[in-house]
Amino acid sequence: MYVESLEIDNFKSFGVKTKILFDQGFTVISGPNGSGKSNIGDAFLFVLGTRSSKTVRADRLGDLIHNGKTRRNSCSVSIKFSPSEKDQIKEKVEITRIIEGVNGDVKSTYYLNGNRVRHNDIEEFLQSIGLLLDSYGFVLQGDINRIIEMSGIERRKLLESIA
Amino acid sequence: MYVESLEIDNFKSFGVKTKILFDQGFTVISGPNGSGKSNIGDAFLFVLGTRSSKTVRADRLGDLIHNGKTRRNSCSVSIKFSPSEKDQIKEKVEITRIIEGVNGDVKSTYYLNGNRVRHNDIEEFLQSIGLLLDSYGFVLQGDINRIIEMSGIERRKLLESIA
Amino acid sequence: KKNELLTLFRKIRENMKVIYRALSGGGEVELLMSDESDPLNTEIHIRASPKGNAFTKLSALSGGEKSLTAMAFIMAVQNIKPSPFYYLDEVDMFLDGSNAERIGSMLKANSSYAQVMMISLKKALLKYADSLIGVTMVDGENTQVFQKKVGEADPF
Amino acid sequence: KKNELLTLFRKIRENMKVIYRALSGGGEVELLMSDESDPLNTEIHIRASPKGNAFTKLSALSGGEKSLTAMAFIMAVQNIKPSPFYYLDEVDMFLDGSNAERIGSMLKANSSYAQVMMISLKKALLKYADSLIGVTMVDGENTQVFQKKVGEADPF
Ligand SMILES: Nc1ncnc2c1ncn2[C@@H]1O[C@H](COP(=O)(O)OP(=O)(O)OP(=O)(O)O)[C@@H](O)[C@H]1O
Numbered sequence: 261m262y263v264e265s266l267e268i269d270n271f272k273s274f275g276v277k278t279k280i281l282f283d284q285g286f287t288v289i290s291g292p293n294g295s296g297k298s299n300i301g302d303a304f305l306f307v308l309g310t311r312s313s314k315t316v317r318a319d320r321l322g323d324l325i326h327n328g329k330t331r332r333n334s335c336s337v338s339i340k341f342s343p344s345e346k347d348q349i350k351e352k353v354e355i356t357r358i359i360e361g362v363n364g365d366v367k368s369t370y371y372l373n374g375n376r377v378r379h380n381d382i383e384e385f386l387q388s389i390g391l392l393l394d395s396y397g398f399v400l401q402g403d404i405n406r407i408i409e410m411s412g413i414e415r416r417k418l419l420e421s422i423a
Numbered sequence: 424m425y426v427e428s429l430e431i432d433n434f435k436s437f438g439v440k441t442k443i444l445f446d447q448g449f450t451v452i453s454g455p456n457g458s459g460k461s462n463i464g465d466a467f468l469f470v471l472g473t474r475s476s477k478t479v480r481a482d483r484l485g486d487l488i489h490n491g492k493t494r495r496n497s498c499s500v501s502i503k504f505s506p507s508e509k510d511q512i513k514e515k516v517e518i519t520r521i522i523e524g525v526n527g528d529v530k531s532t533y534y535l536n537g538n539r540v541r542h543n544d545i546e547e548f549l550q551s552i553g554l555l556l557d558s559y560g561f562v563l564q565g566d567i568n569r570i571i572e573m574s575g576i577e578r579r580k581l582l583e584s585i586a
Numbered sequence: 587k588k589n590e591l592l593t594l595f596r597k598i599r600e601n602m603k604v605i606y607r608a609l610s611g612g613g614e615v616e617l618l619m620s621d622e623s624d625p626l627n628t629e630i631h632i633r634a635s636p637k638g639n640a641f642t643k644l645s646a647l648s649g650g651e652k653s654l655t656a657m658a659f660i661m662a663v664q665n666i667k668p669s670p671f672y673y674l675d676e677v678d679m680f681l682d683g684s685n686a687e688r689i690g691s692m693l694k695a696n697s698s699y700a701q702v703m704m705i706s707l708k709k710a711l712l713k714y715a716d717s718l719i720g721v722t723m724v725d726g727e728n729t730q731v732f733q734k735k736v737g738e739a740d741p742f
Numbered sequence: 743k744k745n746e747l748l749t750l751f752r753k754i755r756e757n758m759k760v761i762y763r764a765l766s767g768g769g770e771v772e773l774l775m776s777d778e779s780d781p782l783n784t785e786i787h788i789r790a791s792p793k794g795n796a797f798t799k800l801s802a803l804s805g806g807e808k809s810l811t812a813m814a815f816i817m818a819v820q821n822i823k824p825s826p827f828y829y830l831d832e833v834d835m836f837l838d839g840s841n842a843e844r845i846g847s848m849l850k851a852n853s854s855y856a857q858v859m860m861i862s863l864k865k866a867l868l869k870y871a872d873s874l875i876g877v878t879m880v881d882g883e884n885t886q887v888f889q890k891k892v893g894e895a896d897p898f
């Protein structure tokens with residue numbers, strides 16, 4: 261499967277609903293500092309179910325809701341996967357994650373092809389297509405530096421978590 | 424005063440004796456990865472009397488001696504300062520630092536205008552021209568990252584050391 | 587568990603050698619365990635010889651050489667646990683032009699069997715891309731996105 | 743000692759505001775003490791508003807925005823403890839073209855009263871230089887240096 265599109269609504273610096281189309285092959289994303297490039301990566305991690313707000317550079321999940329002139333109290337991201345030639349299943353799959361609530365408690369809701377599901381169902385689907393959030397499928401800004409600064413013991417622990 | 428030249432002999436990747444001339448104003452140093460740019464910075468810190476081998480990215484001072492096909496057991500760096508218009512003293516000043524000895528014990532020797540001096544004499548001269556090694560006159564590769572990752576307490580300690 | 591770690595370690599070590607040789611234009615890299623007889627308590631270190639001379643500890647290499655070595659480690663892990671798509675955020679930041687181009691051409695090669703998305707500020711990388719996404723912020727608050735398939739008119 | 747720290751803190755805070763405004767093209771920055779009544783035990787934090795909207799903690803800014811803020815801090819310290827010469831090693835690494843140019847033009851301005859040496863891989867910086875030093879390693883072991891005053895023939 262490959263990523264066909266990512267729709268981001270009121271998430272971080274995406275105060276305007278935005279749909280990004282992706283092709284197979286090699287896509288390069290470029291633009292000035294602070295324009296929102298890494299926020300696209302955060303949107304990927306968010307919709308694919310990351311539990312930790314730190315991975316998406318926020319103190320609380322509530323901080324992910326766009327903070328601008330007008331403030332709504334929810335945001336959502338949808339990702340659409342499309343089958344590639346070698347896939348058995350020929351259907352598209354769409355995952356949506358919505359968070360609602362003001363600064364305090366934030367509730368996360370997941371949808372798989374329009375049906376409400378739990379976090380585990382998303383995890384199961386991702387495993388079925390071989391997409392792991394914690395191995396190096398996602399190399400975040402600064403990860404290179406973290407690997408360089410790691411001690412020998414930390415590097416072994418990293419390998420243990422991947423094994 | 425300004426730096427007129429830096430002569431590097433058998434120090435780090437400078438296996439061939441090299442004299443670099445500097446002008447007043449703005450100099451940009453460029454070149455491929457691993458070619459020896461940061462080693463020029465290390466040569467500055469070395470000749471100006473840094474005591475810690477860590478600042479010049481070495482475990483022991485002995486690691487600063489060029490490690491190549493032929494291995495000598497000493498290296499030296501000389502820096503020549505020249506007076507600028509606004510200086511009272513109109514003479515040039517040259518500082519040289521030599522280290523000798525093999526891997527174990529390494530002896531450092533300092534010369535000021537050809538006369539053998541102690542480390543304190545170098546420190547006194549640098550203070551007289553307002554050159555401090557530990558405030559941000561030298562911004563080493565990676566310092567920007569270190570400032571970003573610092574905690575609030577570390578930042579206060581940094582200011583205390585500068586005050 | 588002990589054997590799993592040892593097997594993974596050996597696979598990454600082999601993969602890393604091949605990838606690093608291509609990324610550095612002929613250099614060598616070593617992934618070492620301080621004590622192979624006790625994998626669950628050992629340390630893992632990296633040494634590299636970017637120009638083919640003596641092996642150097644990771645901490646004594648230059649900024650760019652370190653980041654190329656780290657990239658070889660990451661790509662080795664990616665090879666062992668393949669994913670349908672990869673996302674890489676400014677991994678070329680410390681690299682000079684020719685090292686960045688080598689990363690670009692390797693990612694282009696990888697993109698024939700997995701989808702690759704890379705964030706980069708370097709113009710040298712754009713020529714390897716199949717499609718480009720331009721990101722900007724005009725009103726100081728909202729991100730705007732422009733898309734272009736390579737070969738179409740330039741939206742930037 | 744307490745007063746020395748407080749005085750230094752206030753000077754850096756003022757300097758940093760001016761420098762950051764120039765470096766970011768109009769943004770604001772704040773240097774804050776968590777407890778100004780007890781300077782020797784306080785924490786010091788940095789918040790910035792690069793585009794003039796709400797202040798954001800340093801850790802929530804983008805990579806380039808953080809490094810521009812850190813650079814403003816460094817240059818503020820340099821202003822307070824001036825030195826006859828400055829050495830800066832790839833401080834523009836996280837910056838896009840226009841931010842790197844602003845650093846270049848500020849360093850050029852500073853170089854009229856102090857000698858400035860900067861290591862950079864970005865072509866955008868070379869045009870601000872009075873003289874260029876090219877560094878390379880042909881035999882894989884020894885660094886070679888080429889010098890050029892701007893305006894002379896190109897040795898690169
Ligand atoms: N909840 C939010 N609401 C509005 N804006 C936000 C929110 N969270 C983060 N931002 C803004 O998004 C911007 C950062 O975007 P991002 O980190 O994606 O930049 P970038 O394009 O990756 O830049 P760089 O090249 O410097 O890494 C910051 O200016 C930050 O203030």
Ligand SMILES: Nc1ncnc2c1ncn2[C@@H]1O[C@H](COP(=O)(O)OP(=O)(O)OP(=O)(O)O)[C@@H](O)[C@H]1O
Pocket residue numbers: 434435436437454455456457458459460461462463486487488489490491564642646647648649650651
């Ligand atoms: N004692 C030594 N003898 C020989 N070579 C050395 C010695 N110490 C360091 N080196 C070599 O010097 C090179 C590093 O140089 P340096 O860090 O100056 O590179 P650089 O030009 O700053 O590169 P980058 O752009 O990646 O930061 C390394 O390849 C390292 O192996």
Ligand SMILES: [Mg+2]
Pocket residue numbers: 297298401675804805806
């Ligand atoms: Mg970013």
Ligand SMILES: [Mg+2]
Pocket residue numbers: 460461462564648649650831
């Ligand atoms: Mg360097």
